[in-house]
Amino acid sequence: DVKVTQSSRYLVKRTGEKVFLECVQDMDHENMFWYRQDPGLGLRLIYFSYDVKMKEKGDIPEGYSVSREKKERFSLILESASTNQTSMYLCASSIQDLNTEAFFGQGTRLTVV
Amino acid sequence: GQQVMQIPQYQHVQEGEDFTTYCNSSTTLSNIQWYKQRPGGHPVFLIQLVKSGEVKKQKRLTFQFGEAKKNSSLHITATQTTDVGTYFCAGDFNKFYFGSGTKLNVKP
Numbered sequence: 001d002v003k004v005t006q007s008s009r010y011l012v013k014r015t016g017e018k019v020f021l022e023c024v025q026d027m028d029h030e031n032m033f034w035y036r037q038d039p040g041l042g043l044r045l046i047y048f049s050y051d052v053k054m055k056e057k058g059d060i061p062e063g064y065s066v067s068r069e070k071k072e073r074f075s076l077i078l079e080s081a082s083t084n085q086t087s088m089y090l091c092a093s094s095i096q097d098l099n100t101e102a103f104f105g106q107g108t109r110l111t112v113v
Numbered sequence: 114g115q116q117v118m119q120i121p122q123y124q125h126v127q128e129g130e131d132f133t134t135y136c137n138s139s140t141t142l143s144n145i146q147w148y149k150q151r152p153g154g155h156p157v158f159l160i161q162l163v164k165s166g167e168v169k170k171q172k173r174l175t176f177q178f179g180e181a182k183k184n185s186s187l188h189i190t191a192t193q194t195t196d197v198g199t200y201f202c203a204g205d206f207n208k209f210y211f212g213s214g215t216k217l218n219v220k221p
Contacts, residue, residue, distance in 0.1 A: 033208070033209060035211070040122060040213065041213060042119070042201060042211050042212055042213035042214045043156070043201065043211035043214075044211075045208060045209065045210060045211075048208045056208070058208065059210075090155060090156070092156075092209070094209075099143075099144055099161065099163065099205075100161075101146065101158035101161065102146075102156075102158065102203075102209055103158075104155040104156050104157070105155065106154075106155050107155050
């Protein structure tokens with residue numbers, strides 16, 4: 001069974017804090033993704049990584065950065081959290097061929113107060 | 114960025130009624146995928162369509178890919194309460210871009 005694990009299910013942080021969201025997959029997948037999910041807006045792609053140390057911006061990268069030092073781990077970093085970054089964050093992974101399914105983690109509900 | 118538009122945003126049906134959600138892209142897709150997210154859960158892959166005009170069925174679910182590969186639909190026949198959730202389409206564009214989703218509520 002493919003497993004994508006996100007480090008926290010719920011997180012509450014203060015405005016201005018640096019926040020790290022961690023995602024680990026155990027299937028040796030090349031591709032990893034970070035999305036945020038907001039009501040009525042669906043899943044919006046923040047960043048995508050197709051290999052270690054490689055990253056590409058998605059639709060909404062502002063205010064976020066990512067790190068992929070090891071193949072199995074993809075971190076999303078909020079440099080200075082703001083209230084408009086309160087959201088559900090979903091990590092996903094897939095093999096290199098994009099004609100295959102993406103596997104999602106359980107999500108991290110982040111609240112910035 | 115690339116856009117995949119999905120309608121309707123919400124659909125409320127009585128159990129036993131049919132349901133359809135539509136996905137449209139402004140550019141040609143190489144493939145389209147469909148996912149289901151149960152309340153409180155994460156998206157789970159349902160199916161992928163690759164060929165122009167392709168139709169695939171999974172029990173009561175019928176998936177279609179348009180001839181121009183710019184649109185797709187998911188049709189559920191005789192909905193059940195287990196169908197409740199949000200249905201997303203995703204086009205590849207070399208990354209996975211998801212539609213806004215259709216939230217389905219089924220009244221028993």
